[in-house]
Amino acid sequence: MNELTDLARVRDDELAGRASGAGARALLASVAATDPAERPSPVPLPGAASRRRARRLLAGALATAALAAAMVLGPSFLEDGSGPATSYANAAIEIEQRGDWWVARIRDPFADHALYSEAFRAVGLDVTLELVPVPPDRVGEVVKIGGSGTTGPSLGIGGELEPEGCTIGQAGCALTVQVGRDLTGKAVVSLGRVARPGESYQSSVVATRKGQMLAGFRVDERPVREVMAEVRRRGLKAVFRIIDPNENGGGYGMDPAAQSRPVGDDWTVWEAEADRPGVVRLYVSEKRVAQNPIYGGPKPPEDTSE
Amino acid sequence: MDDDRRTRFEAVYEQTYEQILGYAVRRCDSPEDAADVVSETFAVAWRRADALPPGDEARLWLYGVARNVLANHRRGAARWRLVALDVDVADLYAHSPEGSVELSAIARAFKELPDGDRELLALVAWEGLDPGQIAKVLDCSRNAVRIRLYRARRRFSKALAGAGVSANRYAVEAV
Structure with missing residues (x-):
């Protein structure tokens, strides 16, 4: 036994299932989308990853992780009644069974995360739930998910607003998490909640989409001057992400140490994301290239609300 | 030819992603750094898919690439970033x-x-x-x-x- 192993932040077996998680799929897609001969760098696609975080995919992620894993019946299947509870509630969350699913209703999205875990544990699930700030239209979506250990051919995990499409803050509208009853491993889930004033979002969302801060305004390939005029007109603020586009416009680099450089009015804006309430994050470069480096071509029309 | 490359790369990616992620997370002090190392390592692997050895040797080859990427970062080289990935690995940094x-x-x-x-x-x-x-x-x-x-x-x-x-x-x- 070598105790150096205890210094490791994580063991590989604790990462089981991540290869089919949203981040891994997004990376694979963006790497394999580049031309290996011509484009020497990955093309990050802001927003592309978030679009892939559909519940369907999450279910797939857990199912794939299960391929090599033994089926283990969870304690909730015990028949003698001595198993865990079939419902549980505390001040932060309430959980009940509905058919093949456990449905957890968040009572307090700002509660200590330990209270959520306590409730999942009480019904025999090893789920770590974290609520993270996201833009308003992503509230209720699963932002990230991970898992390890044995998972059955799982139904998966999803997030929803209940009733569907309601607005948080309205009476009776709550965030819910659905967990397939066949989950037998450990799952770590981050669910989008509303942001507190000044709190940065923990997911990237294109700011020109319908319902977003810059909806209806086109930012891509325009000078900083024009975009900033619109930002100010809407009473918003902006932060900059300075990028260095590849020569051929397919992909870009970003030097974290050079982010405080002054940005010129004549620089080019390539994309805008929601940073936090009232603040957009503009992807800008001093050099103008022929193709939008964020997308390796024109910005996809579905991300504009024109 | 291109399909072949892609198939081979995807197979290696699926087999090694967790191990390369583990390698990076164990050596980087922040999820952002770890995400950058993983992204760049696989970007290199994609470009050089013709050099990817078969079987378990692919993992060893990728550790070598990741080690170089990490060394470049420590020297202050510019990085490539996929925002989705650092959010994805952030939970691994919850505990020391x-x-x-x-x-x-x-x-x-x-x-x-x-x-x-x-x-x-x-x-x-x-x-x-x-x-x-x-x-x-x-x-x-x-x-x-x-x-x-x-x-x-x-x-x-x-x-x-x-x-x-x-x-x-x-x-x-x-x-």
Whole structure:
């Protein structure tokens, strides 16, 4: 036994299932989308990853992780009644069974995360739930998910607003998490909640989409001057992400140490994301290239609300 | 031809993603850094898919690439970023692995070792590699690895003894 192993932040077996998680799929897609001969760098696609975080995919992620894993019946299947509870509630969350699913209703999205875990544990699930700030239209979506250990051919995990499409803050509208009853491993889930004033979002969302801060305004390939005029007109603020586009416009680099450089009015804006309430994050470069480096071509029309 | 490349790359990616992620997370102090290392490592692998060795050797080859990427980052090179990935790995940074006093003494001694020593000991303890596999990662002979490992262990034992940690429990372990 070598105790150096205890210094490791994580063991590989604790990462089981991540290869089919949203981040891994997004990376694979963006790497394999580049031309290996011509484009020497990955093309990050802001927003592309978030679009892939559909519940369907999450279910797939857990199912794939299960391929090599033994089926283990969870304690909730015990028949003698001595198993865990079939419902549980505390001040932060309430959980009940509905058919093949456990449905957890968040009572307090700002509660200590330990209270959520306590409730999942009480019904025999090893789920770590974290609520993270996201833009308003992503509230209720699963932002990230991970898992390890044995998972059955799982139904998966999803997030929803209940009733569907309601607005948080309205009476009776709550965030819910659905967990397939066949989950037998450990799952770590981050669910989008509303942001507190000044709190940065923990997911990237294109700011020109319908319902977003810059909806209806086109930012891509325009000078900083024009975009900033619109930002100010809407009473918003902006932060900059300075990028260095590849020569051929397919992909870009970003030097974290050079982010405080002054940005010129004549620089080019390539994309805008929601940073936090009232603040957009503009992807800008001093050099103008022929193709939008964020997308390796024109910005996809579905991300504009024109 | 292109399809073939893609199929081969995807197979390697699926097999090795978690191991490369683990490698990066164990060596980087922030989820952003780890995400950058993973992204760049696989970007290199995609470009050089024709050089990707088959089977388990792909993993060793990728460790070698990741090690170079990490070294470039430490030298302050510009990075490539996929925002989705650092959000994805952030939960792994929720806890510090150096919980106990004894572990933090070991961690300090370990951090103060020369980079080369640390990497060798880590490849044994964290990635579970033997000298033959390490030789492939570092692109040197197995014998050179044995000698360097021996010296690294000796220096680590000395550092531990200096920190008052019983040395032979931790470092003097034969491979």
